[in-house]
Amino acid sequence: MRVRYAPSPxxxxxxxxxxxxxxxxxxARRTNGAFIVRVEDTDQNRxxxxxxxxxxxxxxxxxxxxxxxxxVGGPYGPYxxxxxxxxxxxxxxxxxxxGHAYYCICSPERLKELRxxxxxxxxxxxxxxxxxTLSERELQEYRDGGNTxxxxxxxxxxETISVDDIVRGRVDWxxxxxxxxxxxxxxxxxxxxxxxxxxxxxxxxxxxxxxxxWLSSTPRHIALxxxxxxxxxxxxxxxxxxxxxxxxxxxxxxxxxxxxYRDMGYLPESMVNFMALLGWSLxxxxxxxxxSALVESFSLERVVKSGAIFNIDKLEWMNGIYIRSLSPExxxxxxxxxxxxxxxxxxxxxxDMAYLCRIAPLxxxxxxxxxxAAERTEFFFKVGLDHVPKDLIQKGMDAExxxxxxxxxxxxxxxxxxxxxxxxxEAFEDxxxxxxxxxxxxxxxxxxxxxxxxVSPPLxxxxxxxxRDRCVDRITGAIGALRG
RNA sequence: GCCCCCAUCGUCUAGUCUGGCCCAGGACGCCAGCCUUUCAAGCUGGAAAUCAAGGGUUCGAAUCCCUUUGGGGGCACCA
Numbered sequence: 173m174r175v176r177y178a179p180s181p182x183x184x185x186x187x188x189x190x191x192x193x194x195x196x197x198x199x200a201r202r203t204n205g206a207f208i209v210r211v212e213d214t215d216q217n218r219x220x221x222x223x224x225x226x227x228x229x230x231x232x233x234x235x236x237x238x239x240x241x242x243x244v245g246g247p248y249g250p251y252x253x254x255x256x257x258x259x260x261x262x263x264x265x266x267x268x269x270x271g272h273a274y275y276c277i278c279s280p281e282r283l284k285e286l287r288x289x290x291x292x293x294x295x296x297x298x299x300x301x302x303x304x305t306l307s308e309r310e311l312q313e314y315r316d317g318g319n320t321x322x323x324x325x326x327x328x329x330x331e332t333i334s335v336d337d338i339v340r341g342r343v344d345w346x347x348x349x350x351x352x353x354x355x356x357x358x359x360x361x362x363x364x365x366x367x368x369x370x371x372x373x374x375x376x377x378x379x380x381x382x383x384x385x386w387l388s389s390t391p392r393h394i395a396l397x398x399x400x401x402x403x404x405x406x407x408x409x410x411x412x413x414x415x416x417x418x419x420x421x422x423x424x425x426x427x428x429x430x431x432x433y434r435d436m437g438y439l440p441e442s443m444v445n446f447m448a449l450l451g452w453s454l455x456x457x458x459x460x461x462x463x464s465a466l467v468e469s470f471s472l473e474r475v476v477k478s479g480a481i482f483n484i485d486k487l488e489w490m491n492g493i494y495i496r497s498l499s500p501e502x503x504x505x506x507x508x509x510x511x512x513x514x515x516x517x518x519x520x521x522x523x524d525m526a527y528l529c530r531i532a533p534l535x536x537x538x539x540x541x542x543x544x545a546a547e548r549t550e551f552f553f554k555v556g557l558d559h560v561p562k563d564l565i566q567k568g569m570d571a572e573x574x575x576x577x578x579x580x581x582x583x584x585x586x587x588x589x590x591x592x593x594x595x596x597x598e599a600f601e602d603x604x605x606x607x608x609x610x611x612x613x614x615x616x617x618x619x620x621x622x623x624x625x626x627v628s629p630p631l632x633x634x635x636x637x638x639x640r641d642r643c644v645d646r647i648t649g650a651i652g653a654l655r656g
Numbered sequence: 657g658c659c660c661c662c663a664u665c666g667u668c669u670a671g672u673c674u675g676g677c678c679c680a681g682g683a684c685g686c687c688a689g690c691c692u693u694u695c696a697a698g699c700u701g702g703a704a705a706u707c708a709a710g711g712g713u714u715c716g717a718a719u720c721c722c723u724u725u726g727g728g729g730g731c732a733c734c735a
Contacts, residue, residue: 178735179735180734180735182734182735212735214734214735215734215735217734218734218735276733280732280733283732283733287732290657291657294657294658295657295658296657296658296659296731297657297658297731297732298731322733324733340660340661340662343660343661344660345659345660346659349658349659349660349731350659350731351731353732354732354733356733357733358733359733361733363732363733363734363735364734364735365735368735383729384660384661384662384728384729384730385728385729385730385735386729386730386735387660387661387729387730388659388660388661388729388730388731389730389731389735390660391660409661411661411662412728412729414728416667418727418728419727419728419729420728420729446668449668449669449683450668451668452669453668453669453670455670455682456669456670456671456681456682457670457681457682457683458682458683459668459669459682459683459684476669477661477662477663478661478662478663478727478728479661479662479727479728479729480667480668480669481667481668482667482668483667483668483684483685485667485684485685486667486668486683486684486685487684488684489683489684489685490684492696492697496697535696536697537696537697537698538695538696538697539696540696548695597693604693610693611692611693612693612694613693614693615693615694616693616694618693619693619694620694625694625695626694626695627694627695627696628694628695629694629695629696630693630694630695631693631694632693
């Protein structure tokens with residue numbers, strides 16, 4: 173099996189696009205086939221130079237490796253369509269020679285006028301075939317004027333074109349509903365239809381798995397394969413990914429580009445798992461499937477037909493699952509890498525990895541994304557904390573009793589060595605009984621003293637990781653804040 | 657306007673081919689409880705779908721047939 177991902181470098185690919193790439197990749201890996209990346213850069217106007225790099229970076233982030241394509245090459249290259257123009261020209265010339273295509277010199281103005289008239293008359297928009305009867309002399313005159321004609325495919329007439337789509341079953345079209353479409357543009361570049369069909373054949377693609385938006389141009393492709401004397405590949409039109417309003421996903425729906433999700437602190441493994449479940453499922457219960465489980469179980473038979481809304485709440489949940497499945501060291505590594513990508517304001521970089529590895533298990537169950545790591549861990553790194561007296565003073569207490577409790581705590585820390593969480597808890601529990609405070613009162617004020625926040629990871633584990641000196645500093649700071 | 661695709665909880669989906677195990681299962685989210693020094697996590701429970709609607713076929717239909725409605729995609733010298 174040979175499948176391909178054929179992005180056009182007009183910008184950063186969005187998640188729908190990448191989901192299609194993922195399904196192709198999964199199918200290739202599942203069947204021990206080949207996954208090919210081919211860049212469809214035939215539109216010179218919309219071309220974005222850095223786009224190819226962004227596309228490949230996205231694939232690498234998700235660890236979707238390609239067997240042939242940019243950077244890795246392969247026996248069917250080049251894999252950039254802009255480097256294959258001769259192939260398209262030759263094929264177009266052959267189609268013209270055999271009467272399947274013809275030159276067209278109609279101006280954009282005439283085509284626009286034609287469409288306007290057609291919509292006025294409530295007829296189907298489409299080229300009327302005027303240039304089918306173009307004479308050699310007219311063509312020559314056009315060229316002498318410094319113009320380059322386009323080439324149109326002479327669409328077959330009075331036929332039923334059908335495809336046996338892998339996910340949709342059989343679909344039929346009346347060939348008369350498709351007009352004579354352009355296959356070579358006036359700038360000499362092929363249109364998608366020609367380039368795509370030719371390359372899929374030349375690269376021996378066996379299965380074309382693409383989004384449903386392509387379904388309606390499939391009759392053109394099949395007609396093209398026919399005129400070229402080629403056997404079409406198998407087609408499978410995948411459901412689309414939709415915005416919350418159920419329309420085709422686009423920029424106006426907010427974050428749609430794949431790499432934005434990396435920037436928002438999502439793990440690539442949760443992206444892969446989540447996207448795989450958009451339009452595919454294993455069974456009636458399995459939600460968590462890592463890449464190897466996906467490769468093992470993916471099948472086109474279980475792809476659904478209807479479009480799916482990208483539900484970020486579920487992604488967030490799944491990201492939490494994957495974060496919790498990491499070892500503390502691995503999580504610390506992810507956080508460090510993420511901070512390298514977008515440095516947090518309150519935490520000096522580079523960060524002490526040994527320390528971060530001890531912090532990691534404390535925040536692990538509390539993270540939804542890697543973004544959360546900064547605010548959750550900031551107090552571990554800060555030198556002077558800003559204690560808010562009103563947060564320090566608990567219900568049923570006043571500044572004086574709070575200060576007294578902190579003084580006692582400070583004394584307790586002062587006499588002890590570095591202690592583990594369990595020993596700390598025992599010691600402070602004894603102190604609490606002596607002070608006749610409730611657990612809520614005492615541990616809450618201690619928590620605020622230690623972290624300058626009412627919310628934190630478990631208190632004594634936090635204190636253990638911070639170490640005696642930092643704890644002493646913080647309690648001292650808290651006492652100072654109460655006085656000021 | 658024309659062509660094509662699709663239709664199960666708010667969302668992702670299982671079940672549809674091979675009618676009965678489905679007065680519809682799971683997950684996210686939501687609500688409640690438990691755990692608990694905070695916040696999470698975890699555990700338990702709950703609300704949530706007249707299976708888009710209507711008509712058939714059948715002893716029996718989410719599943720088969722017909723019609724309707726709704727949604728989406730496409731109709732470029734864009735992909």
